[in-house]
Amino acid sequence: MKITAMLPLLMLLAMAALAQSTPDSHAHDVDSRGDKAMGFEHTKTTHHFLLNRNGGVIRVEANDPNDESSRASVRMHLAHIAHAFSQGDFQVPMLVHDQTPPGTEVMKRMKNSIRYQYAEIANGGEVVISSRDPKALAAIHEFLRFQIREHRTGDSPKVPIEAAHAGLPARAKRSPVLRRSS
DSSP states (O other): OHHHHHHHHHHHHHHHHHHSOOHHHHHHHHHHHHHHHHSSOGGGEEEEEEEETTEEEEEEEESSTTOHHHHHHHHHHHHHHHHHHHTTOOHHHHHHHTSOOTTHHHHHHTGGGEEEEEEEETTEEEEEEEESOHHHHHHHHHHHHHHHHHHTOOOOOSOOOOOSSTTSOGGGGSOOOOOOOO
8 A cells, every 4th residue: 555655756756857857968958959059060060168367269160171061150150149149149058058058147237348259260260258347257257167068178167377468478577666766
């Protein structure tokens, strides 16, 4: 009798366990939705999400330099993304990830404080995202870190320490101290 009474509960628990997404199925779903939303196959391209002190970079390249179709699709997608993000429109990442990516609510609100610059590169394109506002920068970094995890790129989630004046030794970067002679 006790087993019969518990049977519906056990069946419910079993169905709930099956319904939960595993990491592998989540990754597959992100890849599948991404292929559709972005217009190119993730297996034929490489994504990078790079953080820097001014914001970061979304870079996508065709794996095969002769794959003109993927390269053209990447460029079209990134040009579209740069424009959409500048308008506060983050529908594509929401479709790809089936959730609101962290940082996007602040990025929407602060769209006038953030610059999105698209550029073609040899095998694809990139969107440079930059801001001088500390809250916007934090949101950009949060968004890019999420993308690194979701797309499993292996990119560093840390903002690299960059020299204030590239190419100069660290000692030369300091402003000279002027002393008055007495």
